[in-house]
Amino acid sequence: MIMEIIRVENLKHVYQTAAGDKLALDDINLTVDAGEFVAIIGTNGSGKSTLAKHFNALLKPTAGKIFVENLDTADEKNLWQVRSNVGMVFQNPDNEIVAAIVEDDIAFGPENLGIEPQEIRRRVDLALETVNMTDYKKFSPGKLSGGQKQRIAIAGAVAMRTKIIVFDEPTAMLDPQGRREVLGTIKKLHAQGLTIILITHFMEEAAAANRVVVMESGRIIKIGTPQEIFSDVAEIKRLGLDVPVAVEIAERLRRKGLRLPKNILTAAELADALKGI
Numbered sequence: 001m002i003m004e005i006i007r008v009e010n011l012k013h014v015y016q017t018a019a020g021d022k023l024a025l026d027d028i029n030l031t032v033d034a035g036e037f038v039a040i041i042g043t044n045g046s047g048k049s050t051l052a053k054h055f056n057a058l059l060k061p062t063a064g065k066i067f068v069e070n071l072d073t074a075d076e077k078n079l080w081q082v083r084s085n086v087g088m089v090f091q092n093p094d095n096e097i098v099a100a101i102v103e104d105d106i107a108f109g110p111e112n113l114g115i116e117p118q119e120i121r122r123r124v125d126l127a128l129e130t131v132n133m134t135d136y137k138k139f140s141p142g143k144l145s146g147g148q149k150q151r152i153a154i155a156g157a158v159a160m161r162t163k164i165i166v167f168d169e170p171t172a173m174l175d176p177q178g179r180r181e182v183l184g185t186i187k188k189l190h191a192q193g194l195t196i197i198l199i200t201h202f203m204e205e206a207a208a209a210n211r212v213v214v215m216e217s218g219r220i221i222k223i224g225t226p227q228e229i230f231s232d233v234a235e236i237k238r239l240g241l242d243v244p245v246a247v248e249i250a251e252r253l254r255r256k257g258l259r260l261p262k263n264i265l266t267a268a269e270l271a272d273a274l275k276g277i
């Protein structure tokens with residue numbers, strides 16, 4: 001049975017600044033199913049981070065509503081429950097790591113929830129295993145690579161046992177190796193049943209999602225499967241966005257007259273299609 005876990009209704013967000021009001025989100029409507037992996041793409045300033053902060057009540061709607069597991073995020077008495085359902089992972093892991101030892105860092109969130117030390121140790125070990133960082137539990141986070149640090153930040157969210165994790169450009173500061181590690185971890189969490197919301201500039205990452213949401217100027221302008229979203233290369237480029245490399249190459253080869261099937265998203269799919277020619 002499919003269950004809705006997030007519902008956004010006519011959400012509007014206005015930032016009040018010294019320079020005047022700034023409309024950052026305008027009439028956003030979106031539902032996310034439990035266990036779904038949703039990617040959000042859009043150019044800088046399109047409102048992605050503002051939307052992300054609404055999912056765990058870091059911001060309150062100027063108008064409209066957000067429900068997480070049917071709880072209104074604007075209602076103060078739901079705050080604790082909403083925050084314990086939605087974890088956040090941001091771009092810069094250096095801003096998120098608080099302790100001098102990896103395992104202490106992961107334990108920090110559960111400790112603040114007042115969880116028993118034995119249960120915390122169990123959660124920390126499981127979280128380390130999930131992100132493939134068990135060997136590093138006694139390390140200083142400062143000694144780790146960007147991808148490893150980001151996986152420690154993810155382990156922190158995993159140890160909180162949230163049902164949803166929102167990632168706001170978690171790979172933007174990482175090298176290709178770090179990006180692969182983090183995407184691999186995100187896919188694993190999704191396979192374990194977590195609901196994933198991934199904001200990204202990397203279209204290969206968006207292609208791994210069940211659905212892609214495209215934002216422009218504070219609005220959602222398209223929602224569809226990766227195949228649907230990336231089927232119109234010209235349209236995506238007009239929006240100032242890219243398509244996955246395999247989509248781009250397939251499109252060029254089609255223009256050269258190669259008869260390739262539609263819906264090619266990944267290098268593996270492209271390779272298979274070329275073998276069949």
Ligand code: ADP
Binds near residue numbers: 015023046049050051
């Ligand atoms: P994105 O994450 O897609 O780059 P943001 O959600 O960060 O977009 O920003 C959406 C719009 O809101 C942008 O025009 C941005 O300048 C503005 N904005 C973001 N944060 C603030 C803030 N704290 N105060 C005022 N304006 C903001």
Ligand code: MG
Binds near residue numbers: 048049050168
């Ligand atoms: Mg942003």
